[in-house]
Amino acid sequence: MSPSEPSPSDVHVRLLSQPRFLSTARSAVMSFSKQLGFDDACCSHIALAVDEAICNIIRHGYSNAPDRPIWIGMTALEQSGQVEGVRIIIEDEARQVDPTAIKGRNLEDIRPGGLGVHIIREVMENVVYEARPCGGMRLKMSRRLPSAGGGRGISALPEEQDQPKPASAAAQPSRGDR
Amino acid sequence: MSPSEPSPSDVHVRLLSQPRFLSTARSAVMSFSKQLGFDDACCSHIALAVDEAICNIIRHGYSNAPDRPIWIGMTALEQSGQVEGVRIIIEDEARQVDPTAIKGRNLEDIRPGGLGVHIIREVMENVVYEARPCGGMRLKMSRRLPSAGGGRGISALPEEQDQPKPASAAAQPSRGDR
């Protein structure tokens, strides 16, 4: 787990469950991440993870109902005043599902769809789905800055391809959270 | 006044009163406005107005305290399913001031500062400051799309300079709201 707990988030975005607001959510997440020190490729990956999570809530959680709330909390992870990464929490009021039922498909089986959860787990760290005590679902995820050891085990970005990847999945803490 | 009332906003952003979150607020507002159909110059003006309003809340409302909330509500103004513009409401829990005390300075008097309120009134329409019944201040403002008659009387953007400007300030409804 990350050192700091997600106290009240620094920036909180609430949107209605409509795909037309995805771009606003992405922009907010991109800017927030950039401000914390992530490079463009990382910012765009973090925004992609948030986009995928919102799409899943709209489609699976709310069955495309357009008037339901989705919350995105963004917090800087800090250690002795030094930014170490970003913590993102996405919540909804949708019907609750077993968190273990939320999983990506086998990528060998090529077909349209079924990529969202895979992408989220691939680009973020410490990905945890849970049912909220007050109803609805919660997705917690974080990403550390490269300077704080973040991104190890994360799918190669074009800019990062020359960096060595850890050989075993055991080096990836996020995988252990399922 | 605009035809539709600001029902629960489509996208709501809450941020802590710290200048480092300004860029996130601007990005969210820019994307939201772009999605509604505003061109880049307009989007950037709307984001500027929100930036200035937040700066004023941080400096004047909260005297630079870094842990107070600021809310930005963004709503599409719609008429028979057609987007006509954007409505933005910014709220805080700061000490209340007489709304008439919030005014731009005379621009003839050139000195650093004192531009924020002038900018807000210049680029937005229907600008209204008010004390919230529950404490804190509220700033309501809107901007219509050019196709819905928006932007008339608004300071020329570089791209708009060839458009005629109304001769008298009476043509500017926002001025009458003070």
Next chain:
Amino acid sequence: MSDAMEVKIERDGDAVIVSPAGDVDLHRSPSFRERLKKAADEKPKRLIVNLEGVPYMDSSGVATLVEAMQIARRQSMTLVLCGVQTRVRSILEIARLDQLFKIADNAAAAKTL
């Protein structure tokens, strides 16, 4: 900006070039999908998707491309992507689909790949 995706469709010899403009996300992929299907309905020998104007794509956009690839295979049509920007290539890589697609640098190269 309207809710539909802006998509240009041109015929060039035995190829049809489809050029969407803007982010392809869950909001816009339905209209992208519709236009892509319409282009495939013309049954060209070669369907070129020029992504030069697409700075961002989420998995709904990728799903649309995978579907187009399946249609192309059924119709013995060659599907080629071109002008793929860094961020879009990155999501294809994450989805392990960068090998599935023929990817050319630009529309000219896509005509011969």
Next chain:
Amino acid sequence: MSDAMEVKIERDGDAVIVSPAGDVDLHRSPSFRERLKKAADEKPKRLIVNLEGVPYMDSSGVATLVEAMQIARRQSMTLVLCGVQTRVRSILEIARLDQLFKIADNAAAAKTL
């Protein structure tokens, strides 16, 4: 990205060129202001502020420029802005300050304006 503004300062003959990079808002204008003051302290004949790398500025950035202008006048120094992007020019216009500043297209032109 650190909390301070990235500002390059170069001396070129009797001019000092100050080139900030990034948005100048209430978060970054304090460090921009500090660097600008430091450049003015060198008392060059000509202080050139190259805004080529500044896509956005709010009124705190404008206030910093107005203050620099006042310092320049007191020290009989010529202050010239250059590389002003559309959005930044627009805020100067809204503030009715576009006439107050000498504005050149680029750093080369700023040396002779």
